[in-house]
Amino acid sequence: MSSLTSTEIKCVIPINPVSKKNSQQIYMNPRTGKRFITPSQAYKKYRFDAGAYIMQERPESPIDTKVNVKCLFYMHTRRKVDLVNLQEAVLDVLVDAGMLADDNSRIVVSMDGSRVLWDRENPRTEITITEVEE
Numbered sequence: 001m002s003s004l005t006s007t008e009i010k011c012v013i014p015i016n017p018v019s020k021k022n023s024q025q026i027y028m029n030p031r032t033g034k035r036f037i038t039p040s041q042a043y044k045k046y047r048f049d050a051g052a053y054i055m056q057e058r059p060e061s062p063i064d065t066k067v068n069v070k071c072l073f074y075m076h077t078r079r080k081v082d083l084v085n086l087q088e089a090v091l092d093v094l095v096d097a098g099m100l101a102d103d104n105s106r107i108v109v110s111m112d113g114s115r116v117l118w119d120r121e122n123p124r125t126e127i128t129i130t131e132v133e134e
Helices: 041-057 083-096
Strands: 002-004 008-013 024-028 035-039 067-075 108-110 115-118 124-131
Touching: 008 041, 035 041, 041 083, 067 083, 083 115, 083 124
Parallel strands: 067 108, 067 115
Antiparallel strands: 002 008, 008 124, 024 035, 067 124
């Protein structure tokens, strides 16, 4: 679900947040023999499913103005997680789904207010994108 005003968008991804970097796999290229890292199937599924929720709520055109992206990550367990890796995963989803034009520092100027919380019954990510005044 999302709500949109002229300066703020709110949306919820109602699935357990997944960190991009903690869900990687190492493979070997059979042709070259070189190793490479790829996201796990669990992360790929999360990115696809989360993107589907965001695509339903995105604006007509991707946001390309300065914004703060606040993410409240409600995890299903109290296990330690890396907030920055969770944020990176959400930013990738927002860009892939067309909510943000890019996640560079000219568009996402801050991620103030982001936190990791706990909700065993209802894991989710609550995202608030707020326009930043120049």
